[in-house]
Amino acid sequence: MKLWVTPKGDRWLCDECQKQYEKAIEQEGWRVAFEKWEPMLRCSACGYGDVEISD
Numbered sequence: 001m002k003l004w005v006t007p008k009g010d011r012w013l014c015d016e017c018q019k020q021y022e023k024a025i026e027q028e029g030w031r032v033a034f035e036k037w038e039p040m041l042r043c044s045a046c047g048y049g050d051v052e053i054s055d
C-alpha cells in the first residue's frame with residue numbers, strides 16, 4: 001500500500017485503485033510519501049487491504 005500526498009490530504013491506495021487514479025496523480029501532482037506492507041492498512045478507495053498475489 002502506498003501513502004499518496006494529494007491536494008485533498010494523504011490517502012492510502014492499493015495498486016489496483018492506483019490505476020484508476022492515474023489521471024489525478026498526473027494532473028494534480030500526487031506523490032508517494034512512502035510505501036508500507038502492512039496487512040492492517042485499508043485502501044481509502046476500495047476498502048481492502050493489500051492482498052498477496054502468488055501464482
Ligand SMILES: [Zn+2]
Pocket residue numbers: 013014015016017018043044045046047048
Ligand atoms: Zn483499493
